[in-house]
Amino acid sequence: MQIDAVDFFYLAMPEIRAVADGSQDAVLVRVRAGQYEGWGECEASPLTTIASWVCPLSHGACRPVRDSVLGHRLDEPSDIGRIGALVRAHSMDLLQADHTLSGIDIALWDLMGKRFGQPIHRLLGYAKAYPKLPYASVLFGETGVETLAKGKRAREDGYRAVKFGWGPFGRIGPKEDQEQLVAAREGIGKDGILLVDAGTVWIDDVPRAAKTLKAVRLVDALWLEEPFATGALSAYAALAQQGGRVKLAGGEGCHTVDMARQMLDYAGVGYIQIDAGRIGGISAAKRVADLAVERGVTYVNHTFTSHLALSASLQPYAGLADHILCEYPVEQSALARELTREPLRAEGEEGRIYLPDAPGHGMAPDLEAVRKYVVDVEIKVQGRVLYRTPAV
Amino acid sequence: MQIDAVDFFYLAMPEIRAVADGSQDAVLVRVRAGQYEGWGECEASPLTTIASWVCPLSHGACRPVRDSVLGHRLDEPSDIGRIGALVRAHSMDLLQADHTLSGIDIALWDLMGKRFGQPIHRLLGYAKAYPKLPYASVLFGETGVETLAKGKRAREDGYRAVKFGWGPFGRIGPKEDQEQLVAAREGIGKDGILLVDAGTVWIDDVPRAAKTLKAVRLVDALWLEEPFATGALSAYAALAQQGGRVKLAGGEGCHTVDMARQMLDYAGVGYIQIDAGRIGGISAAKRVADLAVERGVTYVNHTFTSHLALSASLQPYAGLADHILCEYPVEQSALARELTREPLRAEGEEGRIYLPDAPGHGMAPDLEAVRKYVVDVEIKVQGRVLYRTPAV
Numbered sequence: 197m198q199i200d201a202v203d204f205f206y207l208a209m210p211e212i213r214a215v216a217d218g219s220q221d222a223v224l225v226r227v228r229a230g231q232y233e234g235w236g237e238c239e240a241s242p243l244t245t246i247a248s249w250v251c252p253l254s255h256g257a258c259r260p261v262r263d264s265v266l267g268h269r270l271d272e273p274s275d276i277g278r279i280g281a282l283v284r285a286h287s288m289d290l291l292q293a294d295h296t297l298s299g300i301d302i303a304l305w306d307l308m309g310k311r312f313g314q315p316i317h318r319l320l321g322y323a324k325a326y327p328k329l330p331y332a333s334v335l336f337g338e339t340g341v342e343t344l345a346k347g348k349r350a351r352e353d354g355y356r357a358v359k360f361g362w363g364p365f366g367r368i369g370p371k372e373d374q375e376q377l378v379a380a381r382e383g384i385g386k387d388g389i390l391l392v393d394a395g396t397v398w399i400d401d402v403p404r405a406a407k408t409l410k411a412v413r414l415v416d417a418l419w420l421e422e423p424f425a426t427g428a429l430s431a432y433a434a435l436a437q438q439g440g441r442v443k444l445a446g447g448e449g450c451h452t453v454d455m456a457r458q459m460l461d462y463a464g465v466g467y468i469q470i471d472a473g474r475i476g477g478i479s480a481a482k483r484v485a486d487l488a489v490e491r492g493v494t495y496v497n498h499t500f501t502s503h504l505a506l507s508a509s510l511q512p513y514a515g516l517a518d519h520i521l522c523e524y525p526v527e528q529s530a531l532a533r534e535l536t537r538e539p540l541r542a543e544g545e546e547g548r549i550y551l552p553d554a555p556g557h558g559m560a561p562d563l564e565a566v567r568k569y570v571v572d573v574e575i576k577v578q579g580r581v582l583y584r585t586p587a588v
Numbered sequence: 589m590q591i592d593a594v595d596f597f598y599l600a601m602p603e604i605r606a607v608a609d610g611s612q613d614a615v616l617v618r619v620r621a622g623q624y625e626g627w628g629e630c631e632a633s634p635l636t637t638i639a640s641w642v643c644p645l646s647h648g649a650c651r652p653v654r655d656s657v658l659g660h661r662l663d664e665p666s667d668i669g670r671i672g673a674l675v676r677a678h679s680m681d682l683l684q685a686d687h688t689l690s691g692i693d694i695a696l697w698d699l700m701g702k703r704f705g706q707p708i709h710r711l712l713g714y715a716k717a718y719p720k721l722p723y724a725s726v727l728f729g730e731t732g733v734e735t736l737a738k739g740k741r742a743r744e745d746g747y748r749a750v751k752f753g754w755g756p757f758g759r760i761g762p763k764e765d766q767e768q769l770v771a772a773r774e775g776i777g778k779d780g781i782l783l784v785d786a787g788t789v790w791i792d793d794v795p796r797a798a799k800t801l802k803a804v805r806l807v808d809a810l811w812l813e814e815p816f817a818t819g820a821l822s823a824y825a826a827l828a829q830q831g832g833r834v835k836l837a838g839g840e841g842c843h844t845v846d847m848a849r850q851m852l853d854y855a856g857v858g859y860i861q862i863d864a865g866r867i868g869g870i871s872a873a874k875r876v877a878d879l880a881v882e883r884g885v886t887y888v889n890h891t892f893t894s895h896l897a898l899s900a901s902l903q904p905y906a907g908l909a910d911h912i913l914c915e916y917p918v919e920q921s922a923l924a925r926e927l928t929r930e931p932l933r934a935e936g937e938e939g940r941i942y943l944p945d946a947p948g949h950g951m952a953p954d955l956e957a958v959r960k961y962v963v964d965v966e967i968k969v970q971g972r973v974l975y976r977t978p979a980v
Contacts (some may be wrong), residue, residue, distance in 0.1 A: 212647070240682075285971065288788070291636075292633070571969060
């Protein structure tokens with residue numbers, strides 16, 4: 197078999213706002229090889245990703261991503277790693293390529309799953325997929341009262357674990373942060389698992405972060421996520437020492453295995469959060485899961501969009517019984533909700549998330565929904581059309 | 589003043605080959621504010637860079653780069669840093685943004701130089717620009733005989749320091765590498781400064797790199813550059829311990845200050861090589877130069893393209909008297925050679941490179957040459973033209 201076709205679809209809500217909701221648009225990828233089809237999604241700027249797929253050759257280490265994918269051999273799961281290595285070598289100087297590769301890699305795993313009649317996690321070498329405990333990922337309210345109400349609602353909806361992030365948090369001062377944190381704890385109750393996401397707000401300013409960390413300890417949160425920019429490793433390491441029982445979490449911005457390895461080795465994080473739609477796909481995410489196990493760090497997915505993206509981000513650590521938390525998007529756009537027909541719902545008394553025991557992702561995009569949200573793009577270079585939105 | 593216009597130009601040679609010559613195309617950036625104009629260049633995939641500038645909003649942390657630049661205030665050099673921070677925050681999830689910002693930042697420094705009648709290095713706080721010793725950057729020959737001839741020619745052309753890289757080096761075996769290295773040393777003579785560039789060929793394989801490192805020590809090279817991928821910090825650190833007098837060099841792939849800081853802190857490099865056209869511009873490169881001085885590591889530019897790019901990459905360490913080596917491209921394409929009218933030539937008995945003592949870069953693109961190489965691009969989304977190549 198060889199890779200016969202790869203199609204990129206730019207999907208978007210009719211109106212998009214400049215808020216921290218990454219589910220307002222999507223890059224959907226369809227791969228065809230032989231009689232099989234696979235689907236993937238990357239967490240990326242759609243137009244920029246499409247451009248990196250079709251751009252003309254710049255030089256030997258800055259080739260369009262498609263040159264390392266289209267027409268290449270695809271018989272075994274190991275071929276996916278070979279294709280990824282080729283993309284990295286031949287598009288080394290094309291910065292966007294890691295995001296683009298992510299969607300392709302995920303679609304290739306789906307396709308391989310269908311070919312071998314196996315769920316992706318089994319092809320990755322896991323004997324079984326353990327159920328995960330979902331945490332509801334919500335934005336802080338504008339006021340403490342609003343945050344408290346959001347916490348209550350998440351518990352009423354059945355979530356024992358709730359993550360609050362972004363909004364005004366970290367942007368005013370430690371006193372205001374403490375009010376928000378106390379409200380969040382009150383909202384979810386004493387027995388709730390509280391997670392806090394600072395959204396890189398302190399960039400690399402350890403003293404400012406340390407002031408709010410005190411309040412995070414006070415309300416007994418499990419983790420403080422992304423106090424700093426992804427690469428601010430020494431700031432992470434310095435803050436981690438002041439955390440007590442509160443561990444630091446981070447990693448969603450990693451676009452290579454090396455970046456994640458550096459967070460594991462130098463940042464002192466207790467949780468590594470990987471988005472398969474950014475780090476280079478399921479292949480790269482699985483390597484990070486292996487590294488996390490070696491180092492005694494807990495792996496968690498990062499997902500704020502569709503259930504196709506959720507499946508892709510859960511597969512890499514599905515077989516790790518002790519890494520039980522999973523991020524579960526609850527404030528998605530209609531596009532993200534409608535993208536797949538078979539959502540991953542919390543099941544059983546404990547409300548756990550189970551990956552389907554079916555080939556590939558065990559779910560497919562709802563093509564009628566896709567058609568509703570598809571954005572028409574045309575890119576011409578020297579008068580020649582390099583990309584035009586394909587038929588769904 | 590505010591930023592009134594930013595124009596991106598995609599320039600390319602008529603024919604482009606998949607070889608390690610990054611000068612075959614270019615992204616040229618023109619910025620206008622008030623009565624002033626500034627020029628910059630980034631080392632990036634042109635079409636992908638243009639897409640990241642004009643792409644529709646995805647969400648609050650994935651905005652088109654232009655939203656953080658166009659219409660923003662620009663009165664003082666400090667405004668450039670503010671704009672860069674805004675791009676990083678608002679395009680955090682747009683991977684290509686760092687490369688795009690690089691060209692804009694460089695053009696903004698040129699514009700500020702013209703406004704204040706000062707060369708860029710003076711605006712950066714340097715009292716004077718020290719002359720640099722250029723090394724000729726050439727590719728290894730296909731055979732040792734060819735490499736020897738290239739070394740001789742570089743010395744005849746007046747270069748005391750010569751860097752050999754890429755080609756077959758590292759791709760066959762340590763014996764073949766040693767033959768190439770012995771030929772290179774013979775070509776440039778005993779008193780020549782020999783630099784070796786492995787072009788990331790060993791990815792993260794320390795034992796394989798160590799075998800060739802022995803030969804690099806044998807021929808008394810000053811540095812071994814990029815044995816591994818930019819992020820393979822622990823591999824760098826392990827190999828650095830076996831280098832003896834040979835230091836490791838790396839850093840050209842860094843697209844953030846944090847990445848460069850990590851190479852300084854964890855990779856054990858003796859030389860940090862920064863391309864202002866990739867790391868986020870002159871602002872980011874200057875911060876790395878400051879960090880290098882603090883840590884006793886020597887800063888070197890990375891430049892393989894035009895003299896506009898060369899100026900941008902020299903400004904950040906122009907005032908560091910002890911950091912004397914500079915990469916000087918000698919095998920550029922006609923496009924890169926013709927892009928500026930005032931090349932930076934080796935001068936004086938010692939053949940040093942002097943930055944012009946004139947406002948901004950002290951050079952400008954040759955617009956006639958630019959017109960010859962300009963590539964027409966049109967990007968349409970939902971029928972609306974987001975980008976069409978502007979008039980030069």
